[in-house]
Amino acid sequence: MGYSHQVGSKTYQFRDLKDLMAKATPARSGDYLAGVAAGSAEERVAAQMALADLPLRVFLSEALIPYERDEVTRLIVDTHDAAAFARVAHLTVGDFRNWLLSDAADGAALTALAPGVTPEMAAAVSKIMRVQDLVLVARKCEVFARFRNTIGLSGRMSTRLQPNHPTDDASGIAASVLDGLLYGSGDAVIGINPATDNVPQVINLVSMLDEIIARYAIPTQSCVLTHVTNTIAAIERGAPVDLVFQSIAGTEAANAGFGVTLSLLDEARQAALSLGRGTVGSNVMYFETGQGSALSANAHHGVDQQTCEARAYAVARRFQPLLVNSVVGFIGPEYLYDGKQILRAGLEDHFCAKLLGLPMGCDVCYTNHAEADQDDMDVLLTMLGAAGCTFVMGVPGSDDIMLNYQSTSFHDALYVRRALGLKPAPEFEAWLQTMGIVTGDARFTLADALPAAFNKVLLHG
Known part of the structure; x- marks a missing residue:
């Protein structure tokens, strides 16, 4: 399945989801080395705009690496939690970004969502996010x-x-x-x-x-x-x-x-x-x-x-x-x-x-x-x-x-x-x-002197 997006008078074509994802990625030398990067900043923007309009459900039906050839793909598909995904199943990648940045996506909501997110969905939304977006959403995720x-x-x-x-x-x-x-x-x-x-x-x-x-x-x-x-x-x-x-x-x-x-x-x-x-x-x-x-x-x-x-x-x-x-x-x-x-x-x-x-x-x-x-x-x-x-x-x-x-x-x-x-x-x-390595105040202050337990080791071996 191909994808396309028009920028001005020019229409950019992307042969499949794998190509679209690669072209939408912010520039980095490894993708140029692999020959998968966008050929210009304009093509990258076109890919990002096409990706933003893509329904999240597409990632459940179009594998980047075939299921039959790769056990990581099989793991992703076989362990996907459809019930957890239901909350965002109606969204596009761009809508997903907006929801992640909203107050509705608090720590509890993001914890509940995690089993329903595939790596490809996470990668896709990251490609259309600014640095501050990546920081803000990650900060809300509570994982211990x-x-x-x-x-x-x-x-x-x-x-x-x-x-x-x-x-x-x-x-x-x-x-x-x-x-x-x-x-x-x-x-x-x-x-x-x-x-x-x-x-x-x-x-x-x-x-x-x-x-x-x-x-x-x-x-x-x-x-x-x-x-x-x-x-x-x-x-x-x-x-x-x-x-x-x-x-x-x-x-x-x-x-x-x-x-x-x-x-x-x-x-x-x-x-x-x-x-x-x-x-x-x-x-x-x-x-x-x-x-x-x-x-x-x-x-x-x-x-x-x-x-x-x-x-x-x-x-x-x-x-x-x-x-x-x-x-x-x-x-x-x-x-x-x-x-x-x-x-x-x-x-x-x-x-x-x-x-x-x-x-x-x-x-x-x-x-x-x-x-x-x-x-x-x-x-x-x-x-x-x-x-x-x-x-x-x-x-x-x-x-x-x-x-x-x-x-x-x-x-x-x-x-x-x-x-x-x-x-x-x-x-x-x-x-x-x-x-005695730090004091008990809120500033995490280091002690001035070597703690006694370690001092003894240094003196006596």
């Missing part, structure tokens, strides 16, 4: 998850404490963990990307983090960001695994490139649940995504990268995760060229995931060969804070010396909390106060 603390409550922003080390040196990792805790970071997860990625090393790192968390009774969770098969093997060997990590994408072929299927992810989730290590909840999965992953694997089926990204959130939603985040600028300028494109992508990803009912965070980041700098990241971080982002990264000095990219630091997380009046997860905030 629990393991040893409660992530995603209103007025709070959590952080992943990311103590990566180029040689997995235990002392270096411990120093970074201490540094992060002293800045109030680590309530989302203390998560390590291992430099040496094998099962024995995963067990060593998981055990080290478990010892730290247990020694100081920290209400948080740990994760070693290894392949899901390594985590399953570590669980089988008795490792104290809290969360199962996996990078995921929005097509079956792209997930195959990551070495995963939906059934494998289910196996991993069941393995983690069997350990019963959560104290306030049982959300045990941690997923990372990013625009461009399907294209980089030549597994995008001609679908634009932002819509592919939104489809990854259907995979995440299936497994009731504690954490999901877009590593927004990590793949590089071939996919998101500069700070402007990274900013837009980060807010799109956050909006789409929240609309779909996910506890969504963002790794506010860029590679050193992108046309971006830390000022761009400050802007995105601030906008995400205003949008109610669930968590961001805390990397020592904002420079990940193992993965070689630029992210956000412990200081950056402290900045956005102070600037916007945000706090950590409540259980973690109470622990910070008990430990």
Whole structure:
């Protein structure tokens, strides 16, 4: 089925819904690389206007990737909640945008709607929204998850404490963990990307983090960001695994490139649940995504990268995760060229995931060969804070010396909390106060002196 829209005296033709969605996407380098982007700003506007007039019901009858060829499509179709969708079933994409911005779309309404929204619907409406629209609607979405603390409550922003080390040196990792805790970071997860990625090393790192968390009774969770098969093997060997990590994408072929299927992810989730290590909840999965992953694997089926990204959130939603985040600028300028494109992508990803009912965070980041700098990241971080982002990264000095990219630091997380009046997860905030790391006032003030418990460790080992 084709679509068209007239701008002035010229009529633009779009061969199908996939083409219309791609042409309507705000400009980004990955879509040009894939050959699916609009050829001009005028064509992009024509596509956006045609998309705005499109009934939402069309997305239930025209699959961007055929049902028979893709298990992610089958997941989206088979789990769609028609009763939840009924509230907006009569709307066009443009009407849907207007409803989302209205006072009728409050937190309760958006929570009830989430199972009825498909990733393609979320992606479509995001394409005709301004940055301020993406922020406002995402802020209204109320999504929380629990393991040893409660992530995603209103007025709070959590952080992943990311103590990566180029040689997995235990002392270096411990120093970074201490540094992060002293800045109030680590309530989302203390998560390590291992430099040496094998099962024995995963067990060593998981055990080290478990010892730290247990020694100081920290209400948080740990994760070693290894392949899901390594985590399953570590669980089988008795490792104290809290969360199962996996990078995921929005097509079956792209997930195959990551070495995963939906059934494998289910196996991993069941393995983690069997350990019963959560104290306030049982959300045990941690997923990372990013625009461009399907294209980089030549597994995008001609679908634009932002819509592919939104489809990854259907995979995440299936497994009731504690954490999901877009590593927004990590793949590089071939996919998101500069700070402007990274900013837009980060807010799109956050909006789409929240609309779909996910506890969504963002790794506010860029590679050193992108046309971006830390000022761009400050802007995105601030906008995400205003949008109610669930968590961001805390990397020592904002420079990940193992993965070689630029992210956000412990200081950056402290900045956005102070600037916007945000706090950590409540259980973690109470622990910070008990430990003497912060004072009990509303400004989340750090203590002047090193807390006694940590001072003792530094003096005596």
